[in-house]
Amino acid sequence: MKRAQTAAFLLVALLAAAEAEARREKGGDKACDTGWECSGSRFCCNGTITDYFKAHHFEELFPRRNDSIAHATGFWSYQAFIAAAAQFEPRGFGTTGGKDTGIKEVAAFLGHVGARTSCGKIYPDPLAWGLCYNREMSPDQSYYCDDSNELYRCVEGVRYYGRGAIPVYCHPELLEQNATIAFEAAIWRWMTPVKRRQPSAHDVFVGNWKPTKRDTVSKRYPGFGATMNIMYGDGHHICGRGFTDEMNVIISHYIYYLDLMGVNHESGRSLDCADQVVFNPSTKSSGS
Numbered sequence: 001m002k003r004a005q006t007a008a009f010l011l012v013a014l015l016a017a018a019e020a021e022a023r024r025e026k027g028g029d030k031a032c033d034t035g036w037e038c039s040g041s042r043f044c045c046n047g048t049i050t051d052y053f054k055a056h057h058f059e060e061l062f063p064r065r066n067d068s069i070a071h072a073t074g075f076w077s078y079q080a081f082i083a084a085a086a087q088f089e090p091r092g093f094g095t096t097g098g099k100d101t102g103i104k105e106v107a108a109f110l111g112h113v114g115a116r117t118s119c120g121k122i123y124p125d126p127l128a129w130g131l132c133y134n135r136e137m138s139p140d141q142s143y144y145c146d147d148s149n150e151l152y153r154c155v156e157g158v159r160y161y162g163r164g165a166i167p168v169y170c171h172p173e174l175l176e177q178n179a180t181i182a183f184e185a186a187i188w189r190w191m192t193p194v195k196r197r198q199p200s201a202h203d204v205f206v207g208n209w210k211p212t213k214r215d216t217v218s219k220r221y222p223g224f225g226a227t228m229n230i231m232y233g234d235g236h237h238i239c240g241r242g243f244t245d246e247m248n249v250i251i252s253h254y255i256y257y258l259d260l261m262g263v264n265h266e267s268g269r270s271l272d273c274a275d276q277v278v279f280n281p282s283t284k285s286s287g288s
């Protein structure tokens with residue numbers, strides 16, 4: 001049941017966070033209206049994801065998802081991704097900075113998703129097998145409601161946040177039944193800091209996050225490498241362990257998707273997290 005509870009919490013938290021953000025935006029900078037996909041936010045002024053990420057890109061990124069050996073045939077779709085993304089574009093998902101930054105962010109997010117849902121390790125074209133599963137979409141579900149999670153530790157009150165849609169979201173099996181909700185949960189994870197004194201993957205990727213001296217000493221720089229640090233923490237042993245296969249396969253998905261979308265990746269050490277110290281390690285020995 002732990003999984004069930006955590007999924008419900010994250011979806012409720014998602015809605016609460018989106019509402020709070022919407023409220024903030026209204027009082028702030030000039031807002032733009034670009035229709036259903038992105039309206040009422042300064043981020044929308046920079047265009048929408050459908051401007052640069054089309055259905056054919058989705059097909060090119062995930063060509064084997066309906067294969068006979070795939071586990072979620074017919075489940076994932078471009079429409080589901082765009083509908084989910086539309087909930088977060090007003091908060092800057094894929095709409096921060098110019099078009100190139102948007103493309104990079106979508107490729108980075110989908111790179112994580114593709115690597116996590118791939119079943120292609122043993123097949124030819126290992127990078128073509130993203131979205132083969134519809135489980136374990138949100139990396140590290142244990143984050144949402146466990147003792148080491150200071151920010152979202154089983155927030156009882158949030159669960160009963162009054163809104164008509166909530167009872168629907170309280171059925172976590174929807175994550176495996178509804179691709180839009182599954183993408184929403186994963187984008188929420190990308191957009192939201194889940195631990196105290198830790199930025200979101202979005203913020204480290206688009207450059208909103210400014211590393212402190214301790215971050216620099218810990219080799220944490222803005223970029224794709226730090227998003228792995230945030231998405232996987234210290235539970236998955238991805239970061240700080242050198243150039244392991246587990247880390248390389250995530251980076252490979254990101255770079256492959258960028259190539260397909262026609263954008264060059266950053267160079268240098270911001271791409272990997274081979275010698276990054278993890279944010280907020282659960283053992284007190286390193287970091288703080």
Ligand SMILES: *[C@@H]1O[C@H](CO)[C@@H](O)[C@H](O)[C@H]1NC(C)=O
Pocket residue numbers: 059062063064065066073074075077
């Ligand atoms: C996968 O299946 C969906 C739903 O049936 C369909 O819309 C899509 O075009 C298919 N894509 C591929 C690459 O087979």
Ligand SMILES: *[C@@H]1O[C@H](CO)[C@@H](O)[C@H](O)[C@H]1NC(C)=O
Pocket residue numbers: 042043046095096097098099
């Ligand atoms: C919009 O794009 C411009 C040009 O790339 C950039 O300078 C600006 O910061 C972006 N605005 C937002 C809200 O991301």
Ligand SMILES: *[C@@H]1O[C@H](CO)[C@@H](O)[C@H](O)[C@H]1NC(C)=O
Pocket residue numbers: 178179180181
């Ligand atoms: C999936 O969830 C979305 C968002 O809540 C909803 O609009 C859509 O109708 C659902 N799709 C199905 C097939 O239930």
